[in-house]
Amino acid sequence: IFLVYDFGGGTFDLSVLVASGGSFIESGTGGDRWLGGDDIDRLVSEYVLTEAGKANNIDMHKLIESQGEKKKYAFQGEFKNEVESAKKLLSQPNTDSVTISVFGFLETEDGDDIDIEVTLTRDTFESMIRPLVQRTIDLIDELLEKTAYPIDSIDNILLVGGSSCIPLVRNMLSEKY
Numbered sequence: 001i002f003l004v005y006d007f008g009g010g011t012f013d014l015s016v017l018v019a020s021g022g023s024f025i026e027s028g029t030g031g032d033r034w035l036g037g038d039d040i041d042r043l044v045s046e047y048v049l050t051e052a053g054k055a056n057n058i059d060m061h062k063l064i065e066s067q068g069e070k071k072k073y074a075f076q077g078e079f080k081n082e083v084e085s086a087k088k089l090l091s092q093p094n095t096d097s098v099t100i101s102v103f104g105f106l107e108t109e110d111g112d113d114i115d116i117e118v119t120l121t122r123d124t125f126e127s128m129i130r131p132l133v134q135r136t137i138d139l140i141d142e143l144l145e146k147t148a149y150p151i152d153s154i155d156n157i158l159l160v161g162g163s164s165c166i167p168l169v170r171n172m173l174s175e176k177y
Contacts, residue, residue, distance in 0.1 A: 001027075003140065003154045007169065008161035010036040012136055014143050016154075028147035030139055035132065037087070037163040043128050044083045044120065048100050052116040063106055063114060075105035079116070090125050091165045097121040126168045133172050140177075151177055 002024075006013040013031040017024045049060040064072060079102050086098040102116040144151055157173060164170075 001149065001153055001155050003144075003157045004160060005136070005140070005157055005164060005173070006031070006160040007136060007163035008036055009038055009163075012036055012139065014139060016143065016147050016149055027149070028143055030143035030146065032135070032139060035135060037161070039132055040087055040129050040163060040166075041080070041083050043132075044087060044100075044125070045079065047120065047124070047128060048079075048083065048116065048118045051118045052114075055118075056114050058108070058114065060114075060116075063108070066109065067106060071105060075102065078102050078105060086120055087125075087166075088162075090120070090122055091167065093167065095122065122167075129166070129168060130172075133166075133169050136169070137172060137176050 002017045002019065004013070004015040004017060006015075011031065011033050012035040013029070015029050016027040018027050049064075053060040064075060067075065082100045082102055086100050089095045089098045097119055099117060099119045104113065104115070106114040106116075108114060144154075154177075157177065159165075159170070159173075
């Protein structure tokens with residue numbers, strides 16, 4: 001009996017699969033269509049913009065909105081790549097912190113450049129995303145209750161999706177199950 005834990009970019013999906021005679025029978029599904037790695041990216045983005053705003057004494061959201069369309073979209077693309085890269089780096093076992101840097105995209109109405117350079121530690125990252133990971137564990141408990149499979153009947157938990165590579169996810173699952 002397998003529990004498939006699929007923490008992908010846009011959704012979190014769960015399935016209980018029973019392997020029998022070379023076939024897999026789905027015995028129940030669960031999850032949250034509105035929870036995924038994109039939510040982690042949004043939390044990291046908000047943290048970085050808040051910290052950059054403090055460092056520059058400016059409202060970063062207003063600054064971004066005040067940019068011309070071309071500059072704004074160029075910044076948003078670069079910023080999204082930096083945030084996603086930071087999340088992936090913090091998913092590596094030996095990375096304790098990353099610096100998210102975006103230079104040359106934003107400027108004030110006076111023409112002053114506003115650059116972003118924010119360090120994110122693993123501890124801050126994990127405390128930020130812990131409620132999301134806890135939500136996935138709560139959903140596992142709901143599915144197991146709904147399907148009447150006690151956790152000790154599950155032989156393996158299969159981790160699928162990029163966000164399942166985050167060490168906190170593995171640690172919380174190991175602690176709970």
